[in-house]
Amino acid sequence: MGTTRQAAPAYRERAGSYERDTAAFQPYRDAVVGALPLRPGQVVLDVGCGTGLCSGLLREKVGPQGSVIGIEESPEMAAVAREHIAGEGWDNVTVMQVPAEDVQVGRTADAALFCAVHDILQSPDALANVMATLGPGSWVAAGGGKWAAPLMVALNSMVSLLHTPYVRSFRGFDRPWQHLEPLLEDVQIRELAFGSGYVMTGRTPR
Ligand SMILES: C[S@@+](CC[C@H](N)C(=O)[O-])C[C@H]1O[C@@H](n2cnc3c(N)ncnc32)[C@H](O)[C@@H]1O
Numbered sequence: 001m002g003t004t005r006q007a008a009p010a011y012r013e014r015a016g017s018y019e020r021d022t023a024a025f026q027p028y029r030d031a032v033v034g035a036l037p038l039r040p041g042q043v044v045l046d047v048g049c050g051t052g053l054c055s056g057l058l059r060e061k062v063g064p065q066g067s068v069i070g071i072e073e074s075p076e077m078a079a080v081a082r083e084h085i086a087g088e089g090w091d092n093v094t095v096m097q098v099p100a101e102d103v104q105v106g107r108t109a110d111a112a113l114f115c116a117v118h119d120i121l122q123s124p125d126a127l128a129n130v131m132a133t134l135g136p137g138s139w140v141a142a143g144g145g146k147w148a149a150p151l152m153v154a155l156n157s158m159v160s161l162l163h164t165p166y167v168r169s170f171r172g173f174d175r176p177w178q179h180l181e182p183l184l185e186d187v188q189i190r191e192l193a194f195g196s197g198y199v200m201t202g203r204t205p206r
Pocket residue numbers: 007008011029047048049050051052053054071072073074077098099100101114115116117119120123126166
């Protein structure tokens with residue numbers, strides 16, 4: 001409890017340009033959200049929601065009767081997300097500005113998305129806390145960047161350049177799902193972009 005660390009500079013100083021700076025990743029966001037099975041009326045957590053680039057896609061899937069709950073530690077990123085939400089008039093999308101390690105959602109959620117949140121996936125405390133919020137059999141999808149095979153030197157140089165602003169550490173970047181996988185059943189992992197990206201899905205134990 002009481003995590004006091006600061007968000008990475010990209011999330012403090014460049015929240016206003018984050019969407020432009022990461023526009024090229026949008027097809028991967030679409031792929032990760034597309035892999036998460038959701039039904040109208042469900043409650044979905046958007047863990048590390050940033051400026052909310054996945055929130056509208058999630059909202060389309062749960063519909064007006066469902067809810068999207070963003071969890072975001074950076075006040076600057078959460079502020080941009082809240083501007084979008086207000087601008088769109090989405091009354092069923094909210095952002096809780098708190099680290100995933102500490103968040104208390106106050107209700108049971110039906111699903112969780114981890115899109116481009118490598119740091120959160122490397123935090124067993126964050127994963128345990130989020131999993132405790134999900135009901136049995138809840139779907140989880142995660143996706144983002146990863147190291148390609150070591151022989152893909154040029155590709156991995158590009159991966160390093162692209163992701164350096166957005167990760168605290170590349171620890172675990174060869175298998176970003178390694179802490180999440182043991183918490184789930186029916187796990188499926190698909191590599192994208194010659195191994196420099198992935199989408200993983202699974203369900204909480206029933
Ligand atoms: C690369 S951004 C991804 C944002 C969004 N999911 C997307 O697809 O654009 C990672 C986000 O995770 C947030 N984050 C990192 N560690 C966190 C933590 N422990 N709890 C909550 N948010 C965290 C960062 O502040 C940042 O906004």
